[in-house]
Amino acid sequence: MTSYKRLEQAFARIATLNEAAAMLGWDAAAMMPPGGAQARGEQMATLAGLSHELLTAPALAEDFATVTPPADPWARQNLALMREAHTRATALPRDLVEASSRANSACETIWRTARKESDFAAVRPALAEVFNLTRQSAQILGAALGLSPYDALMTQYQRGIHAADVAPIFGNYEIFLQKALPQAEEIQNRQSHETLPPGPYATAIQEALCRQLAAAAGLNFTSARLDRSAHPFCGGTPTDIRITTRYDEADPLSAITGVLHETGHALYEQQLPAAWRRQPVGQAAGMAAHESQSLIIEMQAVRSDAFLGYLAPVLASAFNKPISPAALRRRLRHVARSFIRVEADELTYPAHVLLRLRLEQALLAGDLAVADLPGAWNDGFHALLGITPPDDAQGCLQDIHWYDGAIGYFPSYTLGAMAAAQLFAAARKALPALEAHLAAGDFAPLAGWLARHIHGQAARLGFNELLIAATGENLNPAAFQEHLASRYLTAS
Numbered sequence: 001m002t003s004y005k006r007l008e009q010a011f012a013r014i015a016t017l018n019e020a021a022a023m024l025g026w027d028a029a030a031m032m033p034p035g036g037a038q039a040r041g042e043q044m045a046t047l048a049g050l051s052h053e054l055l056t057a058p059a060l061a062e063d064f065a066t067v068t069p070p071a072d073p074w075a076r077q078n079l080a081l082m083r084e085a086h087t088r089a090t091a092l093p094r095d096l097v098e099a100s101s102r103a104n105s106a107c108e109t110i111w112r113t114a115r116k117e118s119d120f121a122a123v124r125p126a127l128a129e130v131f132n133l134t135r136q137s138a139q140i141l142g143a144a145l146g147l148s149p150y151d152a153l154m155t156q157y158q159r160g161i162h163a164a165d166v167a168p169i170f171g172n173y174e175i176f177l178q179k180a181l182p183q184a185e186e187i188q189n190r191q192s193h194e195t196l197p198p199g200p201y202a203t204a205i206q207e208a209l210c211r212q213l214a215a216a217a218g219l220n221f222t223s224a225r226l227d228r229s230a231h232p233f234c235g236g237t238p239t240d241i242r243i244t245t246r247y248d249e250a251d252p253l254s255a256i257t258g259v260l261h262e263t264g265h266a267l268y269e270q271q272l273p274a275a276w277r278r279q280p281v282g283q284a285a286g287m288a289a290h291e292s293q294s295l296i297i298e299m300q301a302v303r304s305d306a307f308l309g310y311l312a313p314v315l316a317s318a319f320n321k322p323i324s325p326a327a328l329r330r331r332l333r334h335v336a337r338s339f340i341r342v343e344a345d346e347l348t349y350p351a352h353v354l355l356r357l358r359l360e361q362a363l364l365a366g367d368l369a370v371a372d373l374p375g376a377w378n379d380g381f382h383a384l385l386g387i388t389p390p391d392d393a394q395g396c397l398q399d400i401h402w403y404d405g406a407i408g409y410f411p412s413y414t415l416g417a418m419a420a421a422q423l424f425a426a427a428r429k430a431l432p433a434l435e436a437h438l439a440a441g442d443f444a445p446l447a448g449w450l451a452r453h454i455h456g457q458a459a460r461l462g463f464n465e466l467l468i469a470a471t472g473e474n475l476n477p478a479a480f481q482e483h484l485a486s487r488y489l490t491a492s
Helices: 003-030 034-055 058-066 073-091 094-117 120-145 149-157 163-190 203-216 252-270 287-302 305-319 325-332 349-365 370-385 411-430 434-439 444-453 463-471 477-488
Strands: 224-228 233-237 240-245
Touching: 003 034, 003 058, 003 073, 003 224, 003 233, 003 240, 034 073, 034 094, 058 073, 073 120, 094 120, 120 149, 120 349, 120 370, 149 163, 149 349, 163 349, 163 370, 163 411, 163 477, 203 224, 203 252, 203 305, 224 252, 233 252, 240 252, 252 287, 252 325, 252 444, 287 305, 287 411, 287 444, 287 463, 305 325, 305 434, 349 370, 349 411, 411 434, 411 444, 411 463, 411 477, 434 444, 444 463
Parallel strands: 224 240
Antiparallel strands: 233 240
């Protein structure tokens, strides 16, 4: 057996362990009783340690030293991604990996109660430990990879994108928002105020619609399931997708759009090339790329005039209520200065991400103490959107990410939104009848275009390389601003 083949086998075993961890993570969020948290933390830490042990085994180093680069371009990229993963793993001692896993699990468990009770003090020591261990890891990784500590974290979520790349993009958007937000609010105030009929909207009907619309978007339920959790997400594996959501009987669109968002993630996973499954090159290109796929479904397609014209009578029939496209537009495209990121409109959403980017950089660098996070959050939020959260549940406690150790992740959301606008514009050019298909509730042309240009490429290409291949240029934030201007800054 060649060195390369042995490396493939080793990485397939590592991927299998990671799949097991993913399923345990889904279970912890959707099914596990509270009493299982401590044992689950140990299970996750053990799997993380075993994965790290396999990735740092001396035999792997020997194979990397003797491997002949394969001729096949997919295999060459696979080898390059293996090397990067090995470099990251060998830089970190196993005890630090396991300590981080335990700290993240413990902090996330405390956060669940702290968020409900708006009690930042309860989770503060655990969060301080998460940042302490993350800082140690980031410094070690940065030195090994020739990156800043923050870039070492950021690139584990989206390869090839650094803080220096993001800073001008976000800075430019902040300037755009200062002018666009009041203009959008003024235009909105002159438009129809037609609203959805009052509830209740039965949970059982909402769930059935979520399944129906996800399947129409292309989700194959023979290898996927839909469950409930406090925080909607998509997890699992390409052949065992786990989507979760939450239902509100006063507002059916929260669950419906949430499930369609997660369906975008699921389609990416289900349509990755099976020939490269459990290999680094067979995985998604990164989290910004992943977010682009959820947002091209939810924001670009589902919230378009064409699809809302289709959706209104579907909802009206299902709930036996007079629901119009105008009411859906008012609900789904309403601009508001609000506190909760996951409920924010697409115009103000990047401000939520920009705040988190600045704060996590300061926390990681030690320029901001964890104890001072609530105040810094409130000040920063007011500076960006002109409002101040009334409590920490609507402020620094609202997201799971930091409390679960996902530091460096947040920029992926807005980079994904920008890429989604760029990709949708390219898809519309390539598919002249796309609007007509969406008006009929038909996602097949869009899903097929994405499968060819994004999903089927897996990690063979980086983020900007994917965009160049699909649209002809690197990430161009102008496409996002043009989309927002067309949707929110044009009186109708």
